[in-house]
Amino acid sequence: MSDVIGYERVGDVAVLTVRNPPVNALSQAVRQGLWDRMDQAEADAGARAVMIVGEGRAFFAGADIKEFGKPLLAPFLPDLIHRIEASPLLVVAAMHGVSLGGGLEVALGCHYRVAVPGARVGLPEVHLGLIPGAGGTQRLPRLTGVEPALEVMTSGRHVGAQEALRLSILDAVEDGDPRTVGLAFVDGLLSRGAARRPVSALPLPEAIDWDAAFAATLAKGRGQISPAWCVRAVEAAYGGSFADGMQAERKIFMDLMETDQRQGMIHAFFSERAVSHLPELKGVAPRDVAHIAVIGGGTMGAGIATAALLSGLRVHLLEMSAEAGAAARGRIEANLAGALKRGKISADDHAAMLGDALEIVTDYAALAQVDLVIEAVFEDMAVKKEVFARLDAVCKPGCVLASNTSYLDIDEIAQATSRPGDVLGLHFFSPAHVMKLLEVVVGAQSADDVVATGFALGQRMKKISVRAGVCDGFIGNRILATYRTCADHMILDGASPFEIDAALEAFGFAMGPFAVADLAGLDIGWAVRKRKRAEGQAPSRDATYADRLCEHGHFGQKTGRGYYDYAGGARTRVPNPDVMPLIEADRARMGITPRDFAPEEIVRRYMAAMVNEAAKVVGEGIARRPLDVDMVLLFGYGFPRYRGGPLKWADMEGLPGLLDDIRRYAAEDVDFWAPAPLLEQLVAEGRCFDDLNKER
Numbered sequence: 001m002s003d004v005i006g007y008e009r010v011g012d013v014a015v016l017t018v019r020n021p022p023v024n025a026l027s028q029a030v031r032q033g034l035w036d037r038m039d040q041a042e043a044d045a046g047a048r049a050v051m052i053v054g055e056g057r058a059f060f061a062g063a064d065i066k067e068f069g070k071p072l073l074a075p076f077l078p079d080l081i082h083r084i085e086a087s088p089l090l091v092v093a094a095m096h097g098v099s100l101g102g103g104l105e106v107a108l109g110c111h112y113r114v115a116v117p118g119a120r121v122g123l124p125e126v127h128l129g130l131i132p133g134a135g136g137t138q139r140l141p142r143l144t145g146v147e148p149a150l151e152v153m154t155s156g157r158h159v160g161a162q163e164a165l166r167l168s169i170l171d172a173v174e175d176g177d178p179r180t181v182g183l184a185f186v187d188g189l190l191s192r193g194a195a196r197r198p199v200s201a202l203p204l205p206e207a208i209d210w211d212a213a214f215a216a217t218l219a220k221g222r223g224q225i226s227p228a229w230c231v232r233a234v235e236a237a238y239g240g241s242f243a244d245g246m247q248a249e250r251k252i253f254m255d256l257m258e259t260d261q262r263q264g265m266i267h268a269f270f271s272e273r274a275v276s277h278l279p280e281l282k283g284v285a286p287r288d289v290a291h292i293a294v295i296g297g298g299t300m301g302a303g304i305a306t307a308a309l310l311s312g313l314r315v316h317l318l319e320m321s322a323e324a325g326a327a328a329r330g331r332i333e334a335n336l337a338g339a340l341k342r343g344k345i346s347a348d349d350h351a352a353m354l355g356d357a358l359e360i361v362t363d364y365a366a367l368a369q370v371d372l373v374i375e376a377v378f379e380d381m382a383v384k385k386e387v388f389a390r391l392d393a394v395c396k397p398g399c400v401l402a403s404n405t406s407y408l409d410i411d412e413i414a415q416a417t418s419r420p421g422d423v424l425g426l427h428f429f430s431p432a433h434v435m436k437l438l439e440v441v442v443g444a445q446s447a448d449d450v451v452a453t454g455f456a457l458g459q460r461m462k463k464i465s466v467r468a469g470v471c472d473g474f475i476g477n478r479i480l481a482t483y484r485t486c487a488d489h490m491i492l493d494g495a496s497p498f499e500i501d502a503a504l505e506a507f508g509f510a511m512g513p514f515a516v517a518d519l520a521g522l523d524i525g526w527a528v529r530k531r532k533r534a535e536g537q538a539p540s541r542d543a544t545y546a547d548r549l550c551e552h553g554h555f556g557q558k559t560g561r562g563y564y565d566y567a568g569g570a571r572t573r574v575p576n577p578d579v580m581p582l583i584e585a586d587r588a589r590m591g592i593t594p595r596d597f598a599p600e601e602i603v604r605r606y607m608a609a610m611v612n613e614a615a616k617v618v619g620e621g622i623a624r625r626p627l628d629v630d631m632v633l634l635f636g637y638g639f640p641r642y643r644g645g646p647l648k649w650a651d652m653e654g655l656p657g658l659l660d661d662i663r664r665y666a667a668e669d670v671d672f673w674a675p676a677p678l679l680e681q682l683v684a685e686g687r688c689f690d691d692l693n694k695e696r
């Protein structure tokens, strides 16, 4: 018999120890092992109870996600759980670490559950585009009531041990080693002659208005369907026997398994872990970083300093004057007050972060001993070069020198120092203490251990760190510039910003591009356009309506008006009536007769532009793999997670059709729509982007 499940008799108790590192996923070998060990326990003379306990980090992290999308292998999890629950022996789950998805469902199949205080339970299947598929929707409501069960399932959140006890998911919480705690609990049950207590036999709680709950959950899902299907699965418990409910749950689970949403979300799950696995960094030790400096205390610099403080680093923040330093401190204080209010840090942490850990300075000499510097000053090459030359003069040897520039050439910045190997880009997204994305921009001379240090810092700050090469805009902003241009072209040709936002929000973006522009501030794009025009890089179809808006002082949310009017607050936006006349003036000046755009065409063109530019970014090596682009768009640009990312979406849509459309659009504008060579190559070879993820 395999060692994946250890077997041991301790008095009357058969102890089944799960050993499937790193997280005890319920692979086929684990399922078979549990089944066989249950048989063994039942055949073991004198055994009165079974205790299931996990070795290592978790009880069970759930089904083995790597098996999804392939033919499922027996024994199937629902059958195993039924087999456990039906055992004549008393079965107890002794839980620690996480018990998630199928892992919690195994525990719900046991007759009792005891956990240590640090344990967490949850049914996170919705985050994989699924519902609990092994009885979770049928058993959990019998313990907690319908509404708490639906809240746990539709949010997919982790529930701490004490809360799980209050919700009756757990029968007891005891401190100690899980095995010892479990054995003591089983002994207690046996000595008081406790009966088996199959959850499936418990009465159903009061029903709810299922249609209303389904509709509300669907609306909340912003296009994601699996949370709403949790409601239908729980409802099915009320339609017949327990077995009927299980069958209905399984059908919904298997139907969702076939969806693009399941594929997209599982792609996201593995990709967000794969982004920081880079072959060239294997075995490369990062430099030690305990104390950093941030240059510039504007919104970005203060956000970066906040993220650093929250991750336990000491921070020196350099500003030009005492007044500017005080303003920077105020911004950091406001950010940290938010973290305190949301319970992310304790009052003691808060005090320490604003006390010893943070020092505002105005003199570069104060930075002599820091381990890493992040420059976040005005986006101007001359200014950046001056900052880096000064850093070069004062920082200790081995100090990592990073720029937070969002588009400038890191190699040129590095040349302002005598140590280009120590220089790299660390491109944060605003607000830097909230947004998860970090682009680690690798210059031509950036040393491997400097790059490894960038990734280590990202991990410490709990960011999704993606390697990017040097080009104007790196991965994200370069692709953004292209799909924004596509949107601008559609506006000139007849679509309104409001139609475009509505179409893309229906596609699943958190916000359409014009609502995003209003949030970011229209003055940012205005400054970039002015710079590009001054450099002779004006776009071929240079519209002026956005400049006119800025000239009127309409910078978006911060001035109360941009593309939208925010008189009713940030959440209630209505189109700004000044916008369409400005657009119409541009169309008239350019001799354009506007035409209608259906929402489908808006989405198709916008996505085609995004995918085409993304393919160029991968083809040129700016992004290592398609999945790197996908994670940048997911974590930095509000791309809907359930679609996996633009290149996963493109694979699922079909690359040949997309290339045909791009070629068709190229008849209108041959330069803008020039097909990416990589896209043409993949289509010619009958391959898809995901094939490259596996190769690189």
Ligand code: CAA
Binding pocket: 022, 023, 025, 061, 062, 063, 064, 065, 066, 077, 098, 100, 101, 102, 103, 105, 124, 125, 128, 130, 131, 132, 133, 134, 270, 273, 274
């Ligand atoms: N299946 C396969 N591999 C898994 C896994 C799973 N369920 N959960 C985690 N892993 C892998 C990760 O991919 C990672 O592998 P690499 O080291 O090769 O990248 C490794 O285990 C460690 O995971 P993390 O890096 O995420 O470690 P962590 O400590 O930060 O988090 C965790 C651990 C909380 C368990 C987290 O991995 C997680 O949330 N996992 C997913 C849990 C989940 O969704 N379970 C439900 C599965 S669906 C189901 O069970 C359906 C059903 O009803 C039948």
